[in-house]
Amino acid sequence: MPAPRPSSDQVDDLVARAREGQARAVARLISLVEDESPALRQVSSALAPHTGRAHVVGLTGSPGVGKSTSTAALVTALREAGKTVGVLAVDPSSPFSGGALLGDRVRMGEHATDERVYIRSMASRGHLGGLSWATPQALRVLDAAGCDVILVETVGVGQSEVEVAGLADTTLVLLAPGMGDGIQAAKAGILEVGDVFVINKADRDGAQSTRRELRSVIAMADRVEDAWKPPIVLTVATRGEGVAEVVEEIENHRVHLVSGEGLRTRRLARTRREIEAIALASVQQRFAHVSGDARLGDLAAQVLAGESDPFAAADTLVASL
Amino acid sequence: MPAPRPSSDQVDDLVARAREGQARAVARLISLVEDESPALRQVSSALAPHTGRAHVVGLTGSPGVGKSTSTAALVTALREAGKTVGVLAVDPSSPFSGGALLGDRVRMGEHATDERVYIRSMASRGHLGGLSWATPQALRVLDAAGCDVILVETVGVGQSEVEVAGLADTTLVLLAPGMGDGIQAAKAGILEVGDVFVINKADRDGAQSTRRELRSVIAMADRVEDAWKPPIVLTVATRGEGVAEVVEEIENHRVHLVSGEGLRTRRLARTRREIEAIALASVQQRFAHVSGDARLGDLAAQVLAGESDPFAAADTLVASL
Numbered sequence: 065m066p067a068p069r070p071s072s073d074q075v076d077d078l079v080a081r082a083r084e085g086q087a088r089a090v091a092r093l094i095s096l097v098e099d100e101s102p103a104l105r106q107v108s109s110a111l112a113p114h115t116g117r118a119h120v121v122g123l124t125g126s127p128g129v130g131k132s133t134s135t136a137a138l139v140t141a142l143r144e145a146g147k148t149v150g151v152l153a154v155d156p157s158s159p160f161s162g163g164a165l166l167g168d169r170v171r172m173g174e175h176a177t178d179e180r181v182y183i184r185s186m187a188s189r190g191h192l193g194g195l196s197w198a199t200p201q202a203l204r205v206l207d208a209a210g211c212d213v214i215l216v217e218t219v220g221v222g223q224s225e226v227e228v229a230g231l232a233d234t235t236l237v238l239l240a241p242g243m244g245d246g247i248q249a250a251k252a253g254i255l256e257v258g259d260v261f262v263i264n265k266a267d268r269d270g271a272q273s274t275r276r277e278l279r280s281v282i283a284m285a286d287r288v289e290d291a292w293k294p295p296i297v298l299t300v301a302t303r304g305e306g307v308a309e310v311v312e313e314i315e316n317h318r319v320h321l322v323s324g325e326g327l328r329t330r331r332l333a334r335t336r337r338e339i340e341a342i343a344l345a346s347v348q349q350r351f352a353h354v355s356g357d358a359r360l361g362d363l364a365a366q367v368l369a370g371e372s373d374p375f376a377a378a379d380t381l382v383a384s385l
Numbered sequence: 386m387p388a389p390r391p392s393s394d395q396v397d398d399l400v401a402r403a404r405e406g407q408a409r410a411v412a413r414l415i416s417l418v419e420d421e422s423p424a425l426r427q428v429s430s431a432l433a434p435h436t437g438r439a440h441v442v443g444l445t446g447s448p449g450v451g452k453s454t455s456t457a458a459l460v461t462a463l464r465e466a467g468k469t470v471g472v473l474a475v476d477p478s479s480p481f482s483g484g485a486l487l488g489d490r491v492r493m494g495e496h497a498t499d500e501r502v503y504i505r506s507m508a509s510r511g512h513l514g515g516l517s518w519a520t521p522q523a524l525r526v527l528d529a530a531g532c533d534v535i536l537v538e539t540v541g542v543g544q545s546e547v548e549v550a551g552l553a554d555t556t557l558v559l560l561a562p563g564m565g566d567g568i569q570a571a572k573a574g575i576l577e578v579g580d581v582f583v584i585n586k587a588d589r590d591g592a593q594s595t596r597r598e599l600r601s602v603i604a605m606a607d608r609v610e611d612a613w614k615p616p617i618v619l620t621v622a623t624r625g626e627g628v629a630e631v632v633e634e635i636e637n638h639r640v641h642l643v644s645g646e647g648l649r650t651r652r653l654a655r656t657r658r659e660i661e662a663i664a665l666a667s668v669q670q671r672f673a674h675v676s677g678d679a680r681l682g683d684l685a686a687q688v689l690a691g692e693s694d695p696f697a698a699a700d701t702l703v704a705s706l
Contacts, residue, residue, distance in 0.1 A: 105696040112694040200695070328689070335685035335695065340672055342699035347668050351661055364656035368649070373433040374521070374656065375426040378663035385706060 069102050079110040082209045085148075090182050090209045097201035098186055108201065114208035116331075118150070119318050122232030123217045124254060129240040130264040134301040134310075135217045139181055141304070141311045142213055148180040150206035150214040154199055154228070182206055197345065199231060200338045213314075229257035230337060233330060234317045236310070238262045239278065241270035255281060258294055260313045266298035266306065292320050351381055358384035390423050400431040403530045406469075411503050411530045418522035419507055429522065435529035437652075439471070440639050443553030444538045445575060450561040451585040455622040455631075456538045460502055462625070462632045463534055471503040471527035471535040475520055475549070503527055518666065520552060521659045534635075550578035551658060554651060555638045557631070559583045560599065562591035576602055579615055581634045587619035587627065613641055672702055679705035 070078065081089035096107050121138075125131055135151060142149045186202060199216065206214050218228040229235040237258035261282070263274055275296055282294055295313050299306030321327035351360055363377040391399065402410035417428050442459075446452055456472060463470045507523060520537065527535050539549040550556040558579035582603070584595050596617055603615055616634050620627035642648035672681055684698040 105694075108694040108696045112688070113691045116689060116691060331689055332682070332685050335688045336681050338695045339681060339684055339688065339698045339702060340669065342695050343672065343702045344665055344669060346699060346703050348661065348665060351664065360657050360660060361653070363660055364653050367433070367656045367660065368437065368652055370434045370437060373426075373429040374659045374663050375429045377660045378667060381660060381664040382667050 070096070072106060075103055075106045075110055079107070079114070079208065082205065083114060085180070085210060087182060090205060091184070093205045094184055094186075094202045097205060098198050100198070104201070108204065111204045111208045115204050116207065118203070118207040118211045118214050119314075120203060120214045120216060120231060120233045121314055122228040122235040123215060123238060124228050124235065125238030125240075125262075125264075129238040130301050131217055131238055134238055134262065134264055134299065134307075135215055137299075137301040137304050137307045138215060138310065141307045143181065145311065147212040148210055150182040150209070150211035151184065151217065152199060152202055152206070152214065153183075153185045153217045182209065182211065197341055200334070203231065229254075230334060233321060233327060234259045234314050236260050236262055236314070238264055239274060240265045241268045241274045258282075259292065259317050260310065261294055261296045262299055262306075262310055263296060264299050264301050267300050271298055291324070292317065292326075347385070350385060354381065354384045356384075391417070393427060396424055396427045396431050400428070400435070400529065403526065404435060406501070406531060408503060411526060412505070414526045415505055415507075415523045418526060419519050421519070425522070429525065432525045432529045436525050437528065439524070439528040439532045439535050440635075441524060441535045441537060441552060441554045442635055443549040443556040444536060444559060445549050445556065446559030446561075450559040451622050452538055452559055455559055455583065455585055455620065455628075456536055458620075458622040458625050458628045459536060459631065462628045464502065466632065468533040469501045469531055471530070471532035472505065472538065473520060473523055473527070473535065474504075474506045474538045503530065503532065518662055521655070524552065550575075551655060554642060554648060555580045555635050557581050557583055557635070559585055560595060561586045562589045562595045579603075580613065580638050581631065582615055582617045583620055583627075583631055584617060585620050585622050588621050592619055612645070613638065613647075668706070671706060675702065675705045677705075 078089045078093055082093055093107055093111075095101075096103050101107075123131055123135060123138075132153075135153075139149050139151060184202065184206075186198060203214055203216070216228055216231055235257050237254050237260070239261065241263065261278060263271055263278070265271075275298065278296055282296075295316075297306055297309050297313055299310060301307065318327075321330070354360065358380050360381065363372065363380060366372040367374055367377050399410045399414055403414055414428055414432075416422075417424050422428075444452055444456060444459075453474075456474075460470050460472060505523065505527075507519060524535055524537070537549055537552055556578050558575050558581070560582065562584065582599060584592055584599070586592075596619065599617055603617075616637075618627055618630050618634055620631060622628065639648075642651065675681065679701050681702065684693065684701060687693040688695055688698050
């Protein structure tokens with residue numbers, strides 16, 4: 065059962081308390097956006113003037129490379145540097161259950177009592193656009209709450225790498241030695257989107273050859289932005305080794321983005337996609353409420369009967385708006 | 386370079402030749418729909434009266450369970466039963482390259498010279514809705530071409546299992562012994578969508594325990610349609626063992642669907658989604674052409690500046706239609 069819809073004053077109060085760093089207010093606001101509460105628009109409107117400051121870092125990589133451990137290690141390093149940190153762990157692989165299988169979240173336990181760390185697991189609900197829907201709204205909450213850095217860790221596989229890159233200012237791609245990651249990475253398109261590459265578990269055999277292989281495929285990759293040469297960092301996240309260097313490279317990339325139009329370009333593209341996804345979801349909702357001859361069910365029946373085709377039916381549906 | 390847009394007469398001629406079973410006409414039509422040719426609407430309209438006969442079978446499962454080999458074995462068995470067969474292999478994991486990494490397609494070589502087998506690899510282009518866009522149109526081509534059965538094999542992982550189920554009349558879920566598939570399957574939601582479960586490589590250790598585990602999780606799964614109890618078939622696809630039984634269970638499921646409202650219900654839902662996806666893509670195209678103050682770029686700049694929020698911007702965009 066969702067909680068009752070908060071009043072306008074209550075939303076303003078929640079935003080004010082979130083901006084003061086009250087973790088419960090942050091959590092409540094994320095719940096409101098994640099549950100697509102009717103208050104969503106109001107929350108978004110109240111947050112708007114207070115966003116745009118946080119640096120969003122996406123973490124992606126195949127299962128088993130140590131994403132959770134790396135996230136925890138990065139949080140430690142960022143906290144030591146005095147940063148306020150937000151963590152969103154998104155599991156887009158579970159469209160049906162609506163719940164994330166995030167048993168390994170317990171590894172974040174050491175940070176659970178730190179008031180300047182906000183940790184949140186989200187399941188993408190199989191909504192139109194998947195990640196593109198609720199996650200940007202949760203990012204806005206953490207941004208308004210004063211996070212300097214927000215880590216977005218995707219638990220899934222497949223297209224989610226690319227989606228998480230679309231949300232991030234800086235995208236970290238994690239690999240591990242000897243997992244055949246070269247071909248995997250090429251297949252998933254993550255070479256095109258990685259800003260910093262991390263070879264975790266670098267104490268294992270094959271770390272150096274993975275680095276060489278990765279370096280040569282990065283050199284060949286058809287990267288959109290050529291001015292930035294993505295560094296490769298070796299880490300052993302379980303022991304915190306190399307993690308300070310990762311933080312340094314994230315900062316280097318941020319400075320690179322800010323020194324040119326890079327940050328604005330990325331954020332404009334991201335905001336366009338966000339607006340578009342919301343607009344499309346709103347249109348889709350209207351489709352469900354079309355009446356008369358242009359009802360979706362009636363159109364589908366006509367297509368099934370061979371009396372119409374899907375494109376003609378779609379034209380009728382759009383014309384009904 | 387796409388081929389020049391065919392004339393109206395040429396489209397009608399292609400459809401006529403495809404209906405006569407000319408493989409080149411079938412291939413050309415699939416290219417037209419896959420490339421989103423301007424002739425797409427016309428192709429769809431010309432195909433419409435000739436569709437609805439083929440039984441669509443979706444094949445899904447984790448990498449390594451033997452999907453390609455099973456597909457090839459099923460084609461052999463269906464051909465022996467005198468059926469005309471279409472195969473669509475869809476790779477949704479490659480949004481950037483636009484090309485499928487389907488080296489194992491060569492295993493289908495034995496069927497390459499069979500005139501009653503149409504084989505086609507498709508990459509989903511990262512278009513709105515992924516699989517939901519081009520694949521249904523390719524299915525319509527194969528359907529109109531007289532295929533009795535169309536196998537849709539998804540090469541990817543993650544949500545694609547669920548998407549392929551949305552396209553299929555009957556969904557086959559492939560597993561292999563000892564791959565920890567129980568939890569994997571539960572996570573991906575494929576237990577809810579599988580109509581026939583196949584444990585391939587059943588000559589390996591653990592096939593019986595995988596069957597027991599699967600049976601108990603199926604019994605607990607929250608299935609939409611309770612009247613059908615999904616069977617579990619053991620196969621060794623490389624030797625063709627058990628494949629005839631799979632074909633039999635597909636037929637059993639088809640009869641089950643036809644005996645009630647099941648087939649019509651599934652196809653109505655599928656057609657609704659298809660129409661909706663086309664309509665949304667059309668709306669999205671219009672968004673790109675909005676001018677004046679409601680231009681997407683301008684709206685994004687306002688949101689970035691904190692002067693608007695994404696929901697208000699989306700409202701403006703939708704109102705511009």
